[in-house]
Amino acid sequence: MVVGGGSAGLMAALTLRKKIPALNVHLVRSPDIGIIGVGEGTTLAFPRHFFEFLGINPKSFYEQAEPTWKLGIRFLWGPRKYFFYNFAFEYAKKLPELKCANGFYYDASSPWMDRASAYMAHDKAFPRKANGLPQFHKNHAFHIENEKLVGWLESQCRQCGVQIHEATVEVDGTRDHISGLVTDSGQRLEADLYIDSTGFRSELLGRQLREPFISYSDTLFCDRAVIGGWSRTDEPVHPYTTAETMDAGWCWQIEHENFINRGYVYGSDFIDDDKAVEEFIRKNPLIEKTPRVIKFRSGRxxxxxxxxxxxxxxxxxxxxxxxxxxxxxIAVQCSSLADGLMDCLLEPTPSFVDLYNRYNSRQWDDIRDFLAVHYKFNTRLETPFWLACQRDTPLHGAQEVVDYYIENGPSFLPANILVDNYNSFGIDGYLAMLVGQNVPYKKSYRPGSEEKQFLKNYREGLAMEATTHGMGVKEALDAIRDPSARWA
Ligand SMILES: Cc1cc2nc3c(=O)[nH]c(=O)nc-3n(C[C@H](O)[C@H](O)[C@H](O)COP(=O)(O)OP(=O)(O)OC[C@H]3O[C@@H](n4cnc5c(N)ncnc54)[C@H](O)[C@@H]3O)c2cc1C
Structure with missing residues (x-):
């Protein structure tokens, strides 16, 4: 029994039903309590989950969810004008023609050491094939309007036999066991396993079972977002999310085909809602309608x-x-749950549950630690918020990687030793953020003339390839929608 029909509930129901068809999967969602309705940027885990792990044909996804492609993030962050962090693991590499790892050769005037960021810099998403279709690669995620994603997920759930009920439920049980749910019309719903996807309300885990909440507020000072956007006119559809430093936080720009979505994430200890809205609108004068403010707390x-x-x-x-x-x-929670249930022959053991909890706790903590590096080293503005971030952000699990980097520079040797295999950002993510923010390191390396010449030709070659053979997002969308286009 899945409680909640936001992206989490629908993804859980779909994953369980698809992977374990013998399970009866019900989903109950409240017609009165809406979904959060945000969450429009994704990472590589998204296509992997749906198109590899669940084996869904992407055709219906493209048709119904109408995504655009995201190759990474363009950060307006730190002292450089901008830098890219992409999904191609550009820093955890060393070109055979060079003596050191890629990060040692960062050049702010042509900030690419690989195809992915050269394409991002030129607003291209994929190489163009001879037949005019995009040459898809695995280094992309998506931007998706939340409502459309939820619509597609719901249709996938219905197709594979998830039974969806509309009701607001109350939870019946003790502090360590749920015995059932009672709908507003008095009907009782019972199940062997309950998935709590009730959003921030956390009706089962938080309210009924009173599991303690571990706050990340010592590290992540933002606790609100103001959200708005405008209809696209002639702006190019960038193949990346933009993350821009603001006075008391940062602002995303997410690229939909016909809409540009903006959101200012801020710390309410540093700016009040009215001033945040004022700054948001001043810096984004095209915003249509009154922006909405969402409160959240970071933690698990x-x-x-x-x-x-x-x-x-x-x-x-x-x-x-x-x-x-x-x-x-959510994708990792759902896949590890489905895999685990299958391996336990649908009778989860205490040791499996313990492992599941440790694995998922680590996932959350890894993200907190990675974000700490974003906050601690962003020196772009000297506002009270950013000064506090630089001064007071603890690095937790990221401390060792940062210490290594400060002594040794952007070497990727610590991969798998300081950053374990489960960390979704890997050493590459850390190096992208440390090099991108121009965090100083003690070793200095100056390439010789041969290396310099090689790099010049190499970078020019990538730029040339992007401009002549690269397809922009709009062009690629038009190409895959052409009636003659065929899905493999
Ligand atoms: C500012 C902001 C920006 C974000 N941006 C991103 C992003 O770019 N990328 C990303 O991956 N994620 C992002 N997220 C997170 C993302 O929005 C959510 O994690 C995701 O949508 C999952 O939400 P949910 O399904 O857990 O909760 P919700 O969408 O809140 O769904 C809760 C569901 O529970 C139901 N419910 C609640 N109580 C009851 C009850 N008593 N009876 C029956 N039903 C009940 C509701 O009806 C609803 O269906 C962002 C979040 C915020 C706050």
């Missing part, structure tokens, strides 16, 4: 699986959206 419940309840999505925890990781966490 100590355990996500307690007794006969597994929480998924915001009901289990939330980390602010700087790396757009919520749908990624």
């Amino acid at each position: 419940y100590r355990r996500n699986w307690v007794g006969n309840v597994v929480a998924v999505g915001n009901a289990a925890g939330f980390v602010e959206p700087l790396e757009a990781t919520a749908l990624q966490v």
Whole structure:
């Protein structure tokens, strides 16, 4: 029994039903309590989950959810004018022609060491094939309007036999066990396992079982967002999210085909809502309609699986959206739950539940640690918020990687030793953020003339390829919609 029909509930129901068809999966959602309705940027975990793990044909996704492609994030952050962090693991590499790892050769005037960021810099998403279709690669995620994503998820759920009920429920049970749900019309719903996807309300795990909440507020100072946007006119559809430093936080720009979505994430200890809205509108004068303010808290419940309840999505925890990781966490929660249930032959053991909890706690904490590096080293503005971030942000699990970097520079040797295999950002993510923010390191390396010449030709070659063979997002969308286009 999945409680909640936001992206988390629908993803959980779909994953369980698709992977374990023998399960009867019900989903109950309240017609009165809406969904959060934000969450429009994704990471690589999204296409992997749906198109590889669940094996769904992407055709219906493209038709109904109308996504655009995201190759990474363009940060207006730190002392450089901008830098890219993409999904192609550009820093955890060393070109055979060069002596050191890629990060040692960062050049702010042509900030690419690989195809992905050269394409981003030229507003291109994919190479163009001879037949005019995009050459898809695996280094992309999506931007998706939340409502359309939820619509597609719901249709996928219905197609594979998830039974959807409309009711607001109250929870019946003790502090360590749920015995049932009671709908507003008095009907009783019972199940063997309950998935709490009730969003921030966390009706089962938080309210009924009273699992303690571990706050991340010592590290992540933002707790609100103001959201708005405008209809696209002639702006190019960038193949990336933009993350821009603001006075008391940061602002995303997410690229939909016909709409530009903006959101200012801020710390309410540093700016009040009215002033945040004022700054948001002043810097984004095209915003249509009154922007809406959302409150949140970053942190996670100590355990996500307690007794006969597994929480998924915001009901289990939330980390602010700087790396757009919520749908990624949900995907991992759902896949590890489905895999685990199958391996336990549908009778989860205490050791499996414990492992599931440790694995998922680590996921949340890893994201907090990675974001800490974004906040601690962003020297772009000297406002009270950013000065506090530089001074007071603890690095937790990121401390060792940062110490290594400060002594040794952007070497990727610590991969898998200081950053474990489960960390979705990997050493590459850390290096992208440290090099991108121009965090100083003690070793200095100056390339010789041969290396310099090689780099010049190499970078010019990538730029030339992007401009002549690259397809922009709009062009690629038109190409795949052409009636003659065929899906493999
Ligand atoms: C400012 C902001 C920006 C974000 N940006 C991103 C992003 O770029 N990328 C990303 O991946 N994520 C992002 N997220 C996170 C993302 O929006 C959510 O994690 C995701 O949508 C999952 O939400 P949910 O399904 O857990 O909760 P919700 O969408 O809130 O759904 C809760 C569901 O529970 C139901 N419910 C609640 N109580 C009851 C009850 N008593 N009875 C029956 N039903 C009930 C509701 O009806 C609803 O269907 C962002 C979040 C915020 C706050």
